[in-house]
Amino acid sequence: MAATVWLGLTSLGIVHTAISLVALAAGALALVRYKEISWRTGLGRLYVWTTVLTCLTGFGIFQHGGFGRPHVLGIVTLLALAIGFQAGRGRLFGRFARHAELAAYSATFMFHWIPTFTETLTRLPLGAPLLASPDAPELKAITGVLLVLYAVGLTLQIRRLRGGTAPLSPPGPVRAGS
Template sequence: MLGLTTIGIIHTAISLVAVAAGIIGFFRDKEINPRTGLGRTYVWTTVLTCLTGFFIFQHGGFGKPHVLGIVTLIVLTVAWVAGSTGVFGRAGRYIETVSYSLTFFFHMIPGFTETLTRLPASGPVFSGPDDPTLQKVIGGVFLLFLVGAFAQVMRLRRLHKVGTPGAIPAA
């Protein structure tokens, strides 16, 4: 099926669950919140996406997608530490929120790349991962991430100033 191996199909299915959970979380909670069932689903399916991705070698061996998986796991760890310990002080809630959003952006890189270099099957939209137009698309998605991260930080600041229940605790 579109050149996917069995592990590739499993990996893709798991990643689609993560992306769906992330999108629903953004609309419902304005963030990926690991203290909700939806947020936990996002985090664990993202971890599984990374782990299954380490067994995919369609492009010859260890490469950029594997590095992205490692970086994603590191950022997930930073997000978890920021949200569940006091290591980052008052900045912890901000770091947590932006880090989870960053991992969502990371899903978009292989998501757009693999989808648009395979579909439509009769003539994919882009020639390959290094296609300059695809790079511009990924750059545009990164700009959306930056705008979204800024909006999330501003929302958290408003919650903190207002003292809304569930707001960022003062250090």
């Protein structure tokens, strides 16, 4: 097992955290610039790949005992990424493919924030973290707020899509390498 080196993180935990921060930044920039996360943009592809790497590195982290909720969230995130990718190619969900793509990728962005808040609030400040454990009731409230923000954001994205103001190009097929 890797040695604990910084903030109680293992070497794998540090790599995992660094990758996840890149994913969060790419997702946030994509949302600001394009009003959505999509494989059609460089930021979207960077977001997807770093989110995949975040999930894969997260599977090797067992800070709170064996396989647990964070690992389940990683699996759900990978499934949502796959759905978003396939929906973006226009092969799933028929005329609702773009809606499914928006919902799936936006959900993965929200999923990133759950462990971000959990790990930050249960580790910082050093020696006296704001929350005692990942089961703190405040984290349930934060997750509820994240769900509301997701619903509001998705509603705005779908309205924009229906209004024809979506800046991204057509919902036609996208090649995996493009």
